[in-house]
Amino acid sequence: METQVNEMLEVAVKAADQKRAEHLIALDIHEISLVSDAYLIMDAPTQRQVLAIVDEIEDKMAEAGFELKRHEGRREGEWVLLDFGDLFVHVFKDEMRQFYNLEKLWGSAPEMAIEQWLVKEDF
DSSP: OOHHHHHHHHHHHHHHHHTTOEEEEEEEOTTTOSSOSEEEEEEESSHHHHHHHHHHHHHHHHHTTOOOOEEEOTTTOSEEEEEOSSEEEEEEEHHHHHHHOHHHHTTTSOEEOOGGGSOOOOO
C-alpha cells in the first residue's frame, strides 16, 4: 500500500480519536475497488458527535495537505462520507453503522493496523 495512504490514514485516525470516535477500523480495499485504496470506518453515539468528528478530520487533513474531493451526508449527520481520493472516511451514527454493516460488505478486504495511532485511556 502506498505511503501516502498510510499518511492520510494516520492523520484521519488521530483526528477521529481526538473527538472520541468509536470502533475505528481501516480496510485495505485497493485490490477489490477501483474507487479508493482504503476505507476508514467509525461511529459515534450522536449526530452532534458525528459532525464534530467530521469537522476535526476535515481540518487535520487540510492542515496536512490532503484535499477533500467531496463529501456526502453532512446535513443529516447519520452517515457522512469524506472522499480524500485514496482514502474514504465513513463516519456513522452507531445505529446506521449497524444497519449498513460496511465491514461485512467489504468482508474480503484485509484490516489495516491503526492501533498505534489511538490513544489508550486508563479508567
